[in-house]
Amino acid sequence: MAELTNRRIMVAATPEGELSESHFRAEDGVAGEPGPGEVLVRSVLLSIDPANRAWLQGRTYREQVRPGDVMAGLVLGEVVAENGAGIPVGGYVTADGGWQQYAVLPAKRVAPVEVVGDLTHHLGVFGMTGLTAYFGLFDVGRPAAGETVLVSAAAGATGSVVGQLARIHGCRVVGVTGSAAKNEVLTSRLGFDAAIDHRSPTFADDLREACPNGVDVYFDNVGGPVLDAALRRMNTHGRIVCCGVVSQYDTAAPAAGPDGVPGLVVTKRLRMEGFLVFDYAKRYAEGLASLAEWVRNGSLIELLDVVEGLDNAPRALMGLLAGENVGKRIVRVGPDRL
């Protein structure tokens, strides 16, 4: 095999405060060759996720990604070589391939993909994003038809799916975003009943107006002041699905915790519960079957936000953290087929 140039984005420094391009460094290396039981994966699409920022700061559910490491990230790629790994060349897989053109990975660290519809679906609505929305909403939040479901970062990859699933389930759905333009997308394209802007000076009043019967399930992607406001609108026996804390990732000084915890949790008998999609790995097939059916029959739409080129990945992540994306943000690293 001819030597392959492997463009990659390295972590240059651990951020203190807001993420900037100076925390990354692009370099050209050489793609490795798969050893026994390994595959060589060519990156096609790279998933950009809020959690990427948290990985840089310290240990989360995974080890910290440190200076000198290739930046970590979920990739959808094509197997271009294999060495007794039992995974066919030419097939697509998802894997933690990182921010680079090529990755050598052990077979057990890649998940073969059976393509249904657009390739992008497999990082979005059929990927971790869609499954996170599915299990978080239905298994952790457990909404009943007719209840009010509030979701933050509602124009984001997960939030936009959560809201649609709640709508399909027969709930009143209210989204929180940081802009009127996003809110317009939610109500006009995705069928949200209402959408409000957490940056508005009348946010607390807007929230009350959008949720006249209170909130039964709050799907929290952001933490911080929006969580605090939601706590005040929760109904007795309400549920808060703790999915992410995007308001707190890109800062050296996280905000104080919500001062309604634990007082309102007791008085209103709330359940706040965190989860990670990986905990549901044994039930992915169930979730994927439902998601595929809803995509197929047109009730679930994938909002996509594609950034071209690996070198733009740092800016794509910075922009995601600043809330500029509408829908699932993906970096296109290479063509679907060479």
Next chain:
Amino acid sequence: MAELTNRRIMVAATPEGELSESHFRAEDGVAGEPGPGEVLVRSVLLSIDPANRAWLQGRTYREQVRPGDVMAGLVLGEVVAENGAGIPVGGYVTADGGWQQYAVLPAKRVAPVEVVGDLTHHLGVFGMTGLTAYFGLFDVGRPAAGETVLVSAAAGATGSVVGQLARIHGCRVVGVTGSAAKNEVLTSRLGFDAAIDHRSPTFADDLREACPNGVDVYFDNVGGPVLDAALRRMNTHGRIVCCGVVSQYDTAAPAAGPDGVPGLVVTKRLRMEGFLVFDYAKRYAEGLASLAEWVRNGSLIELLDVVEGLDNAPRALMGLLAGENVGKRIVRVGPDRL
């Protein structure tokens, strides 16, 4: 019936900041007579609870108790007159009789008591305290034998029962209190495996040492910094039972919320859940049967802290909020029988 003097403690002012005697006023009135379907209850024992303080500040799970009201409180009393209420004179009942010698109450607002052992048990281990511990620990916390259960305000009425129930269930039990003397009681009399002082400068280290395998269930009676410290020691899939917020009741300026919420809730997949014992009213008999058996066979001890005289009720509550009680605090208002 001769006119009965009714000594009562009124709310004189809504507290701003720490509770003091100036927020109450004692006065002598005249006991009422029961109208149709009502009973006249003579107070024997008055339960002093942290929640009493919260009731004074604003609406909780009940309406605020306001200046001019008799101070609210749970009473164990003797029925001394009745008017077609179907409740026998001479029987004992519990009721929200308030801080007074006599209360006229509709029959449906009193709960007849079948006395088992000491009368005090019916405000303590067989009362709301014991049931709160029982349902909070087993239904909300769901510990497995061998897991580590941490409980705060562990020498308090609820905490001291929670710890013993967890010990009976086969858990490692660690208590948090504010003094070495209380900790001695927990380990020497109640069978706690360890007890630590949240006022110690080495509290975080002491907590780590007392919970070498982390914390699986934290039964939180206090909120504030102890909750924050516990969040850092929780194991993956740990459960936090939100029972009360005693650290925050007696102040005009509650502390900021725990800054591990929601970040650590997500990363560790924690469940934080609030509850009120009243939600389990249909299952009280089940809880009482278990509690009675454990008291009978000596595995569950009631720690009692009795203050004599209704006029001492304000000081009894102030002292409770300052943490001076060891065990269930009760004010004796009158003799068991006249």
